[in-house]
Amino acid sequence: MDAGGNHAHCLVPGAAGQFSRGTGKHSGPARDRAPCSRAAAAPMLASAGDGPAPHTSEEHAMTAQASPVTVPARAPSTRNKIGLVLAALFGLGDLSSPFTPVGADDGQAGPPMPVLVADAVLGVVTLVAVVFAWRSASRVAARIVAGTRILSALTALPAFFVSGVPAPVVALVAVTVVLTIVCVVLVLAPPRERTA
Numbered sequence: 001m002d003a004g005g006n007h008a009h010c011l012v013p014g015a016a017g018q019f020s021r022g023t024g025k026h027s028g029p030a031r032d033r034a035p036c037s038r039a040a041a042a043p044m045l046a047s048a049g050d051g052p053a054p055h056t057s058e059e060h061a062m063t064a065q066a067s068p069v070t071v072p073a074r075a076p077s078t079r080n081k082i083g084l085v086l087a088a089l090f091g092l093g094d095l096s097s098p099f100t101p102v103g104a105d106d107g108q109a110g111p112p113m114p115v116l117v118a119d120a121v122l123g124v125v126t127l128v129a130v131v132f133a134w135r136s137a138s139r140v141a142a143r144i145v146a147g148t149r150i151l152s153a154l155t156a157l158p159a160f161f162v163s164g165v166p167a168p169v170v171a172l173v174a175v176t177v178v179l180t181i182v183c184v185v186l187v188l189a190p191p192r193e194r195t196a
Contacts, residue, residue, distance in 0.1 A: 074137035074191045081134070083186025086179060087145045088130045094123030094152055115155050122148045137191040146184040153180040 076084065098116040111119075126148040133141035159165045159173040 074193055076134055076137045077189060077192045079186045079189040080137070080142070080191055083183050083189070084130050084134050084145065086183040087126055087149055087187060090149060090152065090176075090180065090183065091123040091126035091130065094119040094126070096120075097123075111155070111159075119152055119155055122152045126152075133187070139191075142187050145187050149180050149183055149187075153177050 097111075097119045098113065126145055129141045129144040129148065132138050133145055153176065156173045156176060159170055
C-alpha cells in the first residue's frame with residue numbers, strides 16, 4: 001500500500017514483454033496486475049541482480065568436507081629393508097668390536113682401542129636410526145644410517161696401508177667396504193608410497 005492508501009502492484013511482464021505497474025498504465029491485460037507486498041517483491045528484485053549470490057562460509061565448509069584430500073604415506077621398499085638389515089648387522093658388529101679386538105691375542109697389528117670405541121658408538125647410532133627408518137621410512141633416519149656406515153668403513157681403510165695387518169683381516173675389510181657401499185645405495189633408495 002502506498003502513501004495514498006492504494007495497493008501497490010508488482011511489476012509483471014505484459015503481453016508485449018514490457019513491465020507495467022498496476023496503478024498506472026499498462027501494456028498487457030488486466031490479469032497481469034497482481035497486488036503484492038514488499039516481502040513478496042523482494043525475491044523478484046533479488047533475482048534481477050547482476051551476479052550470483054555470494055557463497056556463505058557454511059557452503060565453503062560443506063564443499064571442503066565433500067572433497068577430502070588423500071595424503072600419501074611412505075613405507076620402506078624391499079630395497080630399503082635389505083639395506084637396513086645389512087646396516088643393522090654392521091651396527092651389531094661395530095657394537096661388539098671393543099670386546100673382540102682383532103690381533104689382541106696373537107700380538108698382530110689391529111685397530112687401536114679408540115677406533116674400536118668410535119665404531120661401537122657408530123653401531124649404536126646405526127641401530128637406533130635403523131629402527132626409525134624401518135617404522136616410518138624417515139629419510140632423515142635413512143641418511144643417518146648411511147652416514148654412520150660410511151664413517152665406520154672409513155675407520156677400516158687403514159688396514160690397506162698399514163704394514164703387518166693379517167691377510168684375512170684385509171680381505172674382511174675389503175668385503176666390508178663393498179657391502180657398505182651396497183648398503184648405503186639400498187638404504188637411500190626412494191621408499192614406496194601408500195595411500196593413508
